[in-house]
Amino acid sequence: MTENEKLDRIAISVHSHRLLRILLRENPMLETIMRESKNEIEAQLGVKNWIHSEYSSRKDAFRFQIDKVTKLENFEKLSWNDYAIIRILDYIDHAGIEYPDRNLRGEIAVSNPIRLIWLAVIKGTGGAKPDFFIDMIQLFRQLRGESNQVIPDRDTIEKWMDRYSSGLDPRIVELRKENKERIINLLIDKINSGEIRDQLYTFPDGLSFSEKQEIVNGWWDHYKFHLRFAIRSPDLLNEMLGHSLDPDTMKILYDAEKAGIPFFVNPYYLSLLHVRVPYFAIGADLAIRHYIVYSRQLVDEFGNIVAWEKEDEVVPGKPNAAGWILPSYNNIHRRYPEVAILIPDSMGRACGGLCSSCQRMFDFQRGNLNFDLEKLKPNE
Known part of the structure; x- marks a missing residue:
């Protein structure tokens, strides 16, 4: 049974039915077609003929849609509803083509929106989700000129940015000092108890706690300290964050550890995450937090993540999708025609931590790259 045949049998939900009624009510000609x-072929031809007839004056849109090589000057002539014309006609011209969806581990995806609408109208099937019908409602409103492309101005964007305090806000600076002090105090306790033993990072006998704090503050300014005391496990991460991570998050982190996803969060990076969150700092650390605290999606897909782009598929000695001859995949983070970002096998790397985005790197998934610095020391 083909993918199309499977879709024929899948009923749409009640929510989808309600959205479909809105789509048809707003577009009587679409409903008539x-x-x-x-069958679906007649539906596609009907929509195509309707678009060409109803919007025949939009010559820029039709020219752009059929051009094999697009030009900037032609693109700049397009209006907002021209985009809708082009999108609908592209759907029809590419109807039924099957694509391996790399986000779904190669599962076959079929692009045929007009077929989905026809199946929903005639049979109540097709399996289209509510989001699909919401998208179609908005697309046809755009076609009719009933929606506008809103490009925010500078003032609006700055207002959005001002919703969150920046790292230069004196209040955020104080919060980060508080975080730093908490982390330093925990490290002192671990050194005092013998849980952490290191010939380089130790205290002379007879020092007070405040004197030890002063020493660790000095260590804090050296990169080797942050490499040595980087957080490498979910439990230690939670402890350093004042046991503030909820059980669901900890479950994800434990699963990440079992999946072989390495942890490496240096103390400075950790100090940027807030444990005590006053009203002015709500959400202010989310961008950094999402780099450190792994997501369920990453854990579930780790080991199966493939190239982010077609250009990332590299066969040694052969051009990629963009026509470039590029190095093979070992130790390479990103590849460009004349530049490749590398992470070497040994300790000679610039990163002071491991962000969640880098976990997508192929060599981390294969286990070739890690942050076990003892094993990474050069043998020569």
């Missing part, structure tokens, strides 16, 4: 078409 769907109901009078005997």
Whole structure:
């Protein structure tokens, strides 16, 4: 049974039915075409002829849609509803093509929106989700000129940015000092108890706690300290964050550890995450937090993540999708025609931590790269 045949049998939900009624009510001609078409081919031809007839004056849109090589000057002539014309016609021209979806581990995806609408109208099937019908409602509103492209101005963007305090806000600076002090105190306790033993990072006998704090503050300014005391486990991460991580998050982190995803969060990076969150700092650390605290999606897909782009598929000695001859994949983070970002096998790397985005790197998934610094010391 083909993918199309499977979709024929999947009923749409009640929510989808309600959205479909809105789509048809707002577009009587679309409903007429769907109901009078005997099959999906007639539905596609009907929509195509309707678009060409109803919007025949939009010559820039039709020219751009059929051009094999697009030009900037032609693109700049397009209006907002021209985009809708082009999108609908592209759907029809590429209807039924099957694509391996790399986000779904190669599962076959079929692009045929007009077919989905026709199946929903005639049979109540097709399996289209509510999000699909919401998208179609907005697309046809755009086609009719009933929606506008809103490009925010500078003032609006700055207002959005001002919703969150920056790292230069004196209040955030104080919060980060508080975080730093908490982390330093925990490290002192671990050194005092013997849980952490290191010939380089030790205290002379007879020092007070405040004197030890002063020493660790001095260590804090050296990169080797942050490499040595980087957080490498979910439990230690939670402890350093004042046991503030919820059980669901800890479950994800434990699963990440079992999946072989390495942890490496240096103390400075950790100090940027807030444990005590006053009203002015709500959400202010989310961008950094999402780099450190792994997501369920990353854990579930780790080991199966493939190239982010077609250009990332590299066969040694052969051009990639963009026509470039690039190095093979070992130790390479990103590849460009004349530049490759490398992470070497040994300790000679610039990163002071491991962000969640880098976990997508192929060599981390294969286990070739890690942050076990003892094993990474050069043998020569």
